[in-house]
Amino acid sequence: MTVARALEPADPVVIEAPNLTIRTLTPDDVTDRFVSWFGQDDIRGALNLPAQNRTKADMIGYVKSFDQSSRLLLGIFDKANGLLVGLFTVHIEPRIGRYLVNTVVGEAAYRTKGLMMEVTLPFREYFFETRGLKVMTATALATNKPIIGYLEKTGWTLNQTLKAHTKSQADGTMIDLHLYSITRDAWQAWKTANPDAVQAMAKGLLRAERPI
């Protein structure tokens, strides 16, 4: 039965894309470079984080706060140099087969280079097929145009907008929050309708100028 797979004890997750590996993040992955992501205005804006400084110890605590069973913290690593370049958080509700995903590309040199397109195919295949989940959900602040662009490009449905829902940590204004979802069936239908995009994703599109 598909739901039972999501309830099994946590094995480390490893998902391979052509140029990138997505895997369970561990406290040993917390570097000063990783900590510095959370001092960037664009990351704070995307995640609506308050402007406090975060230490390495804070971030090790953050990594440890994930049970890596129903609450996963996954790193995206460049295979060419081993660099941690992005994150996924995945909150699984096994009983109803739903998972809530957040993502950020922390390394600025890797943004808008096709990274998210490259990981899309293996990431969704893993959670829909290997884990047997039925629906993926995401929320996006109305100010976060990059993530909205990505969601709209890859088959998601905007189900609802919660008006003036979230207080901006940057300036105190109230921001609309968009609620998106995509079912396993909708993802299959999107792939069938977009064979060229699927082929490009499968080849890998990463065009990053690698910083190390």
Ligand SMILES: CC(C)(COP(=O)(O)OP(=O)(O)OC[C@H]1O[C@@H](n2cnc3c(N)ncnc32)[C@H](O)[C@@H]1OP(=O)(O)O)[C@@H](O)C(=O)NCCC(=O)NCCS
């Ligand atoms: C949003 C994010 C996850 C997208 O990942 P990515 O690897 O950079 O995205 P890709 O290069 O694979 O692009 C996929 C699609 O996402 C959308 N997109 C990505 N970056 C975008 C941007 N800056 N503006 C508008 N749309 C964007 C586009 O639809 C793009 O498809 P296209 O290249 O054919 O136009 C990533 O850029 C990120 O985490 N950025 C930091 C957060 C941020 O800047 N937030 C905005 C401030 S609130």
